[in-house]
Amino acid sequence: DQQVKQNSPSLSVQEGRISILNCDYTNSMFDYFLWYKKYPAEGPTFLISISSIKDKNEDGRFTVFLNKSAKHLSLHIVPSQPGDSAVYFCAARTGNQFYFGTGTSLTVIP
Amino acid sequence: KAGVTQTPRYLIKTRGQQVTLSCSPISGHRSVSWYQQTPGQGLQFLFEYFSETQRNKGNFPGRFSGRQFSNSRSEMNVSTLELGDSALYLCASSVDPGAYGYTFGSGTRLTVV
Numbered sequence: 001d002q003q004v005k006q007n008s009p010s011l012s013v014q015e016g017r018i019s020i021l022n023c024d025y026t027n028s029m030f031d032y033f034l035w036y037k038k039y040p041a042e043g044p045t046f047l048i049s050i051s052s053i054k055d056k057n058e059d060g061r062f063t064v065f066l067n068k069s070a071k072h073l074s075l076h077i078v079p080s081q082p083g084d085s086a087v088y089f090c091a092a093r094t095g096n097q098f099y100f101g102t103g104t105s106l107t108v109i110p
Numbered sequence: 111k112a113g114v115t116q117t118p119r120y121l122i123k124t125r126g127q128q129v130t131l132s133c134s135p136i137s138g139h140r141s142v143s144w145y146q147q148t149p150g151q152g153l154q155f156l157f158e159y160f161s162e163t164q165r166n167k168g169n170f171p172g173r174f175s176g177r178q179f180s181n182s183r184s185e186m187n188v189s190t191l192e193l194g195d196s197a198l199y200l201c202a203s204s205v206d207p208g209a210y211g212y213t214f215g216s217g218t219r220l221t222v223v
């Protein structure tokens with residue numbers, strides 16, 4: 001049972017434009033959400049996180065939005081750069097366990 | 111400081127064999143967790159160890175097991191390999207269980223033929 005879902009396997013965006021990656025979850029007990037970025041042949045690296053008590057967290061070009069009523073999480077990258085091309089995983093935490101989405105492959109076109 | 115080190119990077123095994131994967135966490139990190147990544151399922155949690163004790167376990171059969179040593183290094187073992195076990199196995203370390211922002215290793219790519 002996939003408790004965290006990323007319904008878009010891939011996304012292509014022009015350099016300089018906004019990239020929006022989406023994530024939906026089903027478990028209302030999740031209290032912390034994270035985004036990871038993964039390049040080929042490397043492990044995921046932590047990107048940005050948000051607590052369930054907040055609805056927005058910003059770090060440079062990256063902003064994560066949380067809509068608890070809709071159980072929806074999104075990552076905005078502005079402006080998108082070619083180096084942002086990677087697979088992005090969202091993850092949610094309950095207790096000491098993390099649940100991951102299947103990932104969205106972002107391609108930023110120069 | 112050195113990152114999370116996983117060995118070997120690549121492995122090819124035949125069905126029915128067993129395999130052991132190794133993970134050395136970042137110095138000072140006492141929690142190690144293991145994940146299986148497949149194209150269709152994304153990252154699936156296997157188990158987490160802290161102070162040589164398994165703290166959490168995902169929904170995997172008993173063929174998947176692990177352990178953690180006193181120096182926090184961890185091993186994962188898969189017995190009676192099946193074709194469906196082919197995946198990238200990732201290890202992540204953190205200071206404590208449930209700590210935010212795990213640091214992942216590069217993974218071990220296991221191919222079962």
